Amino acid sequence: MGPRRIVCLTEEPTETLYLLGEQARIVGISGFTVRPPAARKEKPKVSAFTSAKVDRILELKPDIAIGFSDIQADIAQALIKAGVEVWIANHRGVDEILAYIRRLGALVGVAAKADALADTLARGLDEVREASSRLPRHPTVYFEEWDEPLISGIRWVSELIGIAGGREALPHRASQPLAKDRIIADPAEVIATAPDIIIGSWCGKRFRPEQVATRPSWENVPAVRDGEVHEVKSPLILQPGPAALTDGLAELRRIIHGWALR
Known part of the structure; x- marks a missing residue:
């Protein structure tokens, strides 16, 4: 049957367990959880x-706590010192997200449902990939995760x-697993890529396109010049x-396909 009392230290295990119909197992969630909305109403926020x-x-007597990345090491x-079993996942790519969903489902004893969910998500990715392959042109995209300092x-x-x-503007940075290795010390690094589109998603605060537009020497960046500075909400x-893989990708598709077809 798998663990019956789960604390989710980040949002993705919460969303996944709800999609699998296993939300009754969740006894605590992250305060940053917004998906699904029901979780914020039903579950205590503990991290x-x-x-x-x-x-x-x-106090919640969890069987396991599930979190993400080295940032949650402390x-x-x-929790480990207090005797709680902990799973810290460290998936960083699209295929790894699908594998994570399968592993989480297997952990709670619903591997078949998790496989079906992952397969559905994978088909959605394939549909967008196929549609994108037919675009007449492909923009260079700079994605900004934070502004002080710049993090790609x-x-x-x-x-x-x-x-x-x-096309990813800074592929060498995207491949780095740690945020500190995606810090851009010199904004000229971004300018040199001449991005056609800038997408901001500042975790925990509203993205400000007007601030990007007024950065020194950014006025001739194609994305700034052409008004192609957009926000995708961080959740x-x-x-x-x-x-x-669903709503996030849909927003990227809307922005990129809109640019390509104009």
Whole structure:
């Protein structure tokens, strides 16, 4: 039957378990969870991304806590020391997200349902990939995850840009697993790529296209010059779960295909 009492330290296990119909297993969620909306109403919020209410989590008597990435290492350590089993996933690409969904489903004893969900998501990716292959032109896209300092997009975002018909402006940075290696010390690095589209998704705060447009020497960047500076809301694209492969990809497709067909 798998674990019956699960604390989700990030949003993607919560969204996935709801899609699998296994939400009754969830006893605590991240305060940043917005998908699905029902989770915010039904489940106690016990963590942020880099901190957690360990005492509150222990009161919930979880069988396992599920989180994401090295950034949650301190939370994981505290819970492990308190005797809680912890799974910290570290998936960074599109195929790894699909594999994560399958693993999570197997963990809770619903492997067949998880396989079906992952297969459905994969077919959606293939449909967008096929439509994008027919575009008459393919823009260079700079994706910005944070502004102070500039941080470019993580690998799954870069791969989704490619699926949606764009070309990643900074592929060497997207391949880096750690955020510190995606920090852009010199904005001239972005300018030199001459991006046709700029997409911002500042985690936890509203993206400001007007601030991008007034950066020194950015006025001649094609995306700024042509008014192609867009926002994709961070909950749609910056969590490595179903949202990124569905609504996040749909937003990238809308922006990139719109540019290509104008």
